[in-house]
Amino acid sequence: MAGGGGGQYELNLTPYIDLMSTLIVFLLMTAVWNQIAVLSTDSSSTTASDSPAQPDPNRVTLSVTIMPGYIEMAENQQTKRIPHIEGKVDRSRFAEALKDWKARFPTRNDVILNTENTVTYQMLISTFDELVGNDFPDVGVSTQ
Amino acid sequence: MGRKSRLILPPGYHVKPKYDLTYLRHRREQHGKRSMDFGLSLTAMIDMFSTLVIFLLLNFSATGEAYFVSKNVVIPTAINARPLETAPLVSITKDSVMLDSHVVGSNPVNVTESDLEMPQLVEGLRKLKALQDNLKEAGIEQKAQINIQADENTPVVKIKRVMTILIQEGFTGINFAVREIRPEDA
Numbered sequence A: 001m002a003g004g005g006g007g008q009y010e011l012n013l014t015p016y017i018d019l020m021s022t023l024i025v026f027l028l029m030t031a032v033w034n035q036i037a038v039l040s041t042d043s044s045s046t047t048a049s050d051s052p053a054q055p056d057p058n059r060v061t062l063s064v065t066i067m068p069g070y071i072e073m074a075e076n077q078q079t080k081r082i083p084h085i086e087g088k089v090d091r092s093r094f095a096e097a098l099k100d101w102k103a104r105f106p107t108r109n110d111v112i113l114n115t116e117n118t119v120t121y122q123m124l125i126s127t128f129d130e131l132v133g134n135d136f137p138d139v140g141v142s143t144q
Numbered sequence B: 001m002g003r004k005s006r007l008i009l010p011p012g013y014h015v016k017p018k019y020d021l022t023y024l025r026h027r028r029e030q031h032g033k034r035s036m037d038f039g040l041s042l043t044a045m046i047d048m049f050s051t052l053v054i055f056l057l058l059n060f061s062a063t064g065e066a067y068f069v070s071k072n073v074v075i076p077t078a079i080n081a082r083p084l085e086t087a088p089l090v091s092i093t094k095d096s097v098m099l100d101s102h103v104v105g106s107n108p109v110n111v112t113e114s115d116l117e118m119p120q121l122v123e124g125l126r127k128l129k130a131l132q133d134n135l136k137e138a139g140i141e142q143k144a145q146i147n148i149q150a151d152e153n154t155p156v157v158k159i160k161r162v163m164t165i166l167i168q169e170g171f172t173g174i175n176f177a178v179r180e181i182r183p184e185d186a
Helices: A016-028 A091-104 A123-134 B024-027 B043-059 B119-137 B156-168
Strands: A038-041 A064-066 A072-075 A078-083 A110-115 A138-141 B088-093 B098-100 B100-105 B145-148 B173-180
Touching: A016 A091, A016 B043, A038 A123, A038 A138, A072 A091, A072 A138, A091 A123, A110 A123, A123 A138, A123 B156, A123 B173, B088 B156, B098 B119, B100 B119, B119 B156, B145 B156, B156 B173
Parallel strands: A064 A110, A110 A138, B088 B145, B145 B173
Antiparallel strands: A038 B173, A064 A072, A072 A078, B088 B098, B098 B100
16 A cells, blocks of 8 residues: 555553553542531620620520430420430431421521530530531530 | 485484473573563553542542541541631540640549639640731731541530630630531431
């Protein structure tokens, strides 16, 4: 065949291997192996004392208290208890109760979270997580 | 003619074993000389590289931060968490309290609400606050935030004790470090 190369061609793999090696090193160095995230509480509104606003007497205070055997949900003085299941928060019943709160107080995003001293940190986080997941993102953790 | 040409023959291989290992014999006769015409097979390496790159790209996260988790700490899990932001880290372990990997307080077994004295933690926080104030004066806005990490079985009283000091020192934005999980894994 006139003008035909007729030879055997080989793909030059050197740049490809260089690129791959660089990419692998970069990705390994920047890889995030721990999927760490945060649950945030901001106590600035409760600690700022420059111009304390008068509390609204008609405003209902929503609070959740974690006790060793149950969770107590309180609207002012009216309380409701949700017992733990096998030492853990009953998340389904707690979520139902929070949905009920949200239906009755749709504009409220804030809840005060109290804890008894002996409960575990995991229980605090589980309850906090459930509150955030049910549209109560403004959770104030009480240090009392 | 043909018969005459075969009168003188060079001495050849005379051993006639039952199983003649022809390949091995030829190798020995070459006296260790190897053919210079060989190629490295790159197929397997390129396959491995490609698989590794795809795996790492799928796991790539642009929002994550390098985060040091203490050896004795099992971080609690949560579903509805938000991405971690860089902030000073307070680690609460069974025995001690650390601020950015410096031990700044101890955690006795029986902590009560009145055990609020952690002078080293207070000192460390004041140094941080002074640094943040300097940055603020230089026009770099700093949030008064702090990250807390603690073992999932830590009694809450130990967390509250640290939180009280943090709030007193002006660190009002407190972030609890959690390990994010999917709802189906909860």
